Amino acid sequence: MGVSSAHMLQDFLQFTFAGLTNGAIYALIALGFSVVNNTMGIVNFVQVDFVSLGGMLMFSALFAAGLPMAPGLLLAVAGVALAAMLIERFGLRPARSGNHLVLIFLTVGLSIILRGVIKLVWGKNRMALPPLTPDVPVKIFGASVLPQALWILLLTLVTIALLTWFFYRTSLGLSMRAVANNPTAAAVVGIPAGRVRLTSYAIAGALGGLAGVLVTPITTLSYDVGVLLGLKGFAAAILGGFGSFPGAILGGLGLGLLESLTAGYWSSAYKDVVAFVVLLLVLFVRPKGLLGK
Amino acid sequence: MTGRQKILYFIYLHRTGLTVIGLSLALLLFPLFEDNPYTLGLTNQIAINAIIVLGLNLFVGYAGQISLGHAAFFGLGAYGSAIATVDFGLPAWPAMALVAALVGLIALGIGIPILRLTGHYLAMATLGLNFVFYTILLQWDEVTGGPSGYYGVPFLSIGSFEFNDEVRLHYLIWGVALLALLLCLNLVRSGVGRGLAALAGDETAAAALGVNTRSTKVKVFVLSAMLASIAGSLFAHTYSFISPGSFDIFVATDFVIMVVVGGMGSIWGSLLGAGLITMLPEWMDIFETYKDFIHGGILVLVLMFLPQGLVTGLIEMGKTRLALRKARQGRQEGSGC
Numbered sequence: 001m002g003v004s005s006a007h008m009l010q011d012f013l014q015f016t017f018a019g020l021t022n023g024a025i026y027a028l029i030a031l032g033f034s035v036v037n038n039t040m041g042i043v044n045f046v047q048v049d050f051v052s053l054g055g056m057l058m059f060s061a062l063f064a065a066g067l068p069m070a071p072g073l074l075l076a077v078a079g080v081a082l083a084a085m086l087i088e089r090f091g092l093r094p095a096r097s098g099n100h101l102v103l104i105f106l107t108v109g110l111s112i113i114l115r116g117v118i119k120l121v122w123g124k125n126r127m128a129l130p131p132l133t134p135d136v137p138v139k140i141f142g143a144s145v146l147p148q149a150l151w152i153l154l155l156t157l158v159t160i161a162l163l164t165w166f167f168y169r170t171s172l173g174l175s176m177r178a179v180a181n182n183p184t185a186a187a188v189v190g191i192p193a194g195r196v197r198l199t200s201y202a203i204a205g206a207l208g209g210l211a212g213v214l215v216t217p218i219t220t221l222s223y224d225v226g227v228l229l230g231l232k233g234f235a236a237a238i239l240g241g242f243g244s245f246p247g248a249i250l251g252g253l254g255l256g257l258l259e260s261l262t263a264g265y266w267s268s269a270y271k272d273v274v275a276f277v278v279l280l281l282v283l284f285v286r287p288k289g290l291l292g293k
Numbered sequence: 294m295t296g297r298q299k300i301l302y303f304i305y306l307h308r309t310g311l312t313v314i315g316l317s318l319a320l321l322l323f324p325l326f327e328d329n330p331y332t333l334g335l336t337n338q339i340a341i342n343a344i345i346v347l348g349l350n351l352f353v354g355y356a357g358q359i360s361l362g363h364a365a366f367f368g369l370g371a372y373g374s375a376i377a378t379v380d381f382g383l384p385a386w387p388a389m390a391l392v393a394a395l396v397g398l399i400a401l402g403i404g405i406p407i408l409r410l411t412g413h414y415l416a417m418a419t420l421g422l423n424f425v426f427y428t429i430l431l432q433w434d435e436v437t438g439g440p441s442g443y444y445g446v447p448f449l450s451i452g453s454f455e456f457n458d459e460v461r462l463h464y465l466i467w468g469v470a471l472l473a474l475l476l477c478l479n480l481v482r483s484g485v486g487r488g489l490a491a492l493a494g495d496e497t498a499a500a501a502l503g504v505n506t507r508s509t510k511v512k513v514f515v516l517s518a519m520l521a522s523i524a525g526s527l528f529a530h531t532y533s534f535i536s537p538g539s540f541d542i543f544v545a546t547d548f549v550i551m552v553v554v555g556g557m558g559s560i561w562g563s564l565l566g567a568g569l570i571t572m573l574p575e576w577m578d579i580f581e582t583y584k585d586f587i588h589g590g591i592l593v594l595v596l597m598f599l600p601q602g603l604v605t606g607l608i609e610m611g612k613t614r615l616a617l618r619k620a621r622q623g624r625q626e627g628s629g630c
Binding site for chain 2: 037042043091094095097099100101102104105106108109110111112113115116117119120227231234235238242269270272273275276277279280283284287
């Protein structure tokens with residue numbers, strides 16, 4: 001009896017850690033969706049490919065350029081941010097359309113193109129990315145946790161802290177919040193809309209890229225790895241309330257936990273479905289999401 | 294009016310009917326000139342896609358909603374027909390109607406709660422539904438055959454006449470596509486269709502003018518789902534083999550791309566969009582690696598420069614040119630006096 005309940009607790013902890021790890025990734029992606037939504041009012045479907053691009057750039061930084069882990073990570077994240085800025089400047093801004101349907105489909109088109117570029121440069125093969133530090137499982141209350149999972153949780157916390165600092169303490173961050181709050185009033189007081197949009201894309205790219213660098217050692221790396229992860233991140237963003245930063249984090253972690261507990265206690269075959277079923281149920285009951293305004 | 298003006302006026306007045314007749318004649322004669330089964334197979338694929346895109350365009354273009362989940366209804370039709378004819382041994386035609394009716398009911402059940410959502414929420418919800426459906430197709434393999442697909446769907450037949458080669462299928466599938474086209478053309482000119490257009494323009498204004506927006510949206514959703522289901526049944530009976538890959542979220546996105554490229558809210562644009570996007574991979578044969586660029590590039594360019602789509606966009610451009618020229622002529626004549 002004592003042994004089996006200890007075993008159950010150990011299993012539960014194991015599933016919880018796995019869920020939090022995936023949830024942190026979803027939260028990073030969801031934050032990227034939210035940033036762009038807040039300043040531009042659109043769903044940025046390119047976000048899913050930022051995740052794949054992050055993993056790919058990390059792969060090249062490590063194996064083609066032979067960089068160590070830390071500079072490689074920074075370079076990959078910065079690279080995705082740069083790519084995101086280029087996409088905003090040359091892919092989205094020339095459209096000058098106010099129609100949301102048009103803008104949403106435009107990001108779908110840009111996403112197809114970026115996926116094509118990734119496929120062309122890195123090929124269709126599945127690749128493996130090494131974890132940040134060697135894979136020696138750490139025992140926490142009897143549950144064995146990979147160091148990569150701890151890195152994911154730690155770096156997600158650091159990122160959230162940085163974002164909070166940026167949005168509450170820097171003038172660019174404050175002006176972005178002003179645009180999110182009331183675009184017309186922000187334009188009236190002279191906040192440069194172009195720079196705000198460019199920055200929001202750079203942040204979204206960096207968040208997606210970081211998620212890609214962190215998660216691909218656990219999954220595998222391929223040109224379309226970001227699609228499912230990205231869609232779950234999107235689901236997390238909507239679950240928490242689209243555009244709300246605490247909502248994105250809560251939605252991401254909640255989704256990750258739910259998924260891993262389902263896989264652990266019920267069926268791993270339908271694990272990927274859980275996210276969307278929960279999302280649909282939430283949308284039916286409370287279309288604004290859990291923390292939506 | 295002179296005789297020439299009368300004829301021109303007659304043509305202008307009956308432009309839709311005449312175009313439909315012209316298209317029907319062209320399709321009737323097409324197999325006489327083109328007997329390459331491969332090409333006919335492609336044009337049949339265009340017709341199947343056109344049936345879906347016509348319905349989807351009513352929903353996206355006319356009613357102004359988003360659906361990234363219509364590949365699921367397409368798949369429900371295909372797997373429904375396959376399972377009904379092979380596993381339950383039902384005759385194919387009633388099975389097709391039964392499946393379409395069931396899919397309509399499913400769409401009704403989904404549509405009532407889901408269509409309260411708008412914008413990104415609707416996009417996400419429909420995308421989510423399509424993903425759930427695709428995962429079920431993969432995982433529930435004792436019924437669907439799983440990733441390896443479902444084999445042995447019989448051909449459709451009337452008496453002993455089997456639709457088993459490309460030419461016969463050409464007449465069958467294009468016949469259905471033309472019926473769908475007529476249905477859509479008439480629908481958008483009816484009171485319901487005008488209400489739809491009002492809905493796309495401004496939902497609040499439409500509601501204020503007495504359009505029941507909730508029920509109109511649901512009705513169009515159900516109609517488009519049933520059209521997609523019929524297209525799915527035809528797809529299953531044409532290829533006799535179906536697999537989950539034909540019904541995933543990328544296919545759902547492709548359908549939306551067809552709508553957007555052809556023109557949101559343009560019935561004829563649906564045909565053009567379906568044709569263009571279906572043929573694209575064939576023309577791109579040599580450029581296999583660049584397929585994605587061109588696919589995404591066309592969508593991006595059309596949205597940037599002709600956001601109303603090719604058909605509506607080009608027609609409007611022509612109309613503007615014509616109006617400008619007339620105005621200039623009028624001014625010259627005026628100053629001449």
